[in-house]
Amino acid sequence: MTKIIGLTGGIGSGKSTVASYIASKGVPVYIADDEAKKIMEREDIKQKIQNLFAESILNSDNSLNRKKIAEFVFNNPNKLQELNAIVHPEVQLHFTNWVKSHENYPFIVKEVAILFETGGNKSCDKVILITAPEEVRINRAMSRDNLTKEEILVRISNQYSDEKKKKMSDFIVDNIDLNDTFLKIDKILKILAKS
Structure with a gap:
C-alpha cells in the first residue's frame, strides 16, 4: 500500500x-494548488465559481481573474469556504486517481x-x-x-x-x-x- x-x-x-x-x-509529488488551478478553469467548475459572486470574475479571455477572486475570498471567510467546497472535492477525486497510477x-x-x-x-x-x-x-x-x-x-x-x-x-x-x-x-x- x-x-x-x-x-x-x-x-x-x-x-x-x-x-x-x-x-x-x-x-x-502531487502539487494540490497546481491541480486546483487547472480544475478551476474547467467550464463546469468555472460556472459554479462565477455563481458565488455578484460581479464577473472572468478575464476578457474567459479565464478566471485570480486576483479578483483572492480579494473577494480572503476578506470574506464564508466565500472562501464556499469556494473551497466547490474546488476541494474535485481535487480530492483527481488525487485519488493520481495515487492509483503511482501505487x-x-x-x-x-x-x-x-x-x-x-x-x-x-x-x-x-x-x-x-x-x-x-x-x-x-x-x-x-x-x-x-x-x-x-x-x-x-x-x-x-x-x-x-x-x-x-x-x-x-x-x-x-x-x-x-x-x-x-x-x-x-x-x-x-x-x-x-x-
Whole structure:
C-alpha cells in the first residue's frame, strides 16, 4: 500500500522549493494548488465559481481573474469556504486517481498549503511541515508573488499558526538555509523509505 506523505507550510515557507527537491529524488509529488488551478478553469467548475459572486470574475479571455477572486475570498471567510467546497472535492477525486497510477511506489508526497485547515492531514500517513520566521516568509512572498505585506498578512491570518501545525506534524523542517533544509529532507526521505 502506497503511503501518503503530506507536505505543508504557510505562504513563503519554501514548501514548493522542498517539493521540487523531493521530486528530483524520484519521489512522485502531487502539487494540490497546481491541480486546483487547472480544475478551476474547467467550464463546469468555472460556472459554479462565477455563481458565488455578484460581479464577473472572468478575464476578457474567459479565464478566471485570480486576483479578483483572492480579494473577494480572503476578506470574506464564508466565500472562501464556499469556494473551497466547490474546488476541494474535485481535487480530492483527481488525487485519488493520481495515487492509483503511482501505487508501485512505497510513498508519494502531497503538497498542500492548507492541509490541516481542510482536514487533509487525516488521510496522510505522515506530515512534513516546512516553517520559517514570519519576516522571512513575508519577504519571500513579496518578492515572489508581487503582493503587498498587507495582502500576505491577510493570507497568513487565514491559515493555522505554525505553533498549531507543529503539534499535528511528524517532521518539522525550519527552512532558513536551503542546504541545511535539503540535508534534513534527505534524512526524512531515508526514514520514510524504511518505514
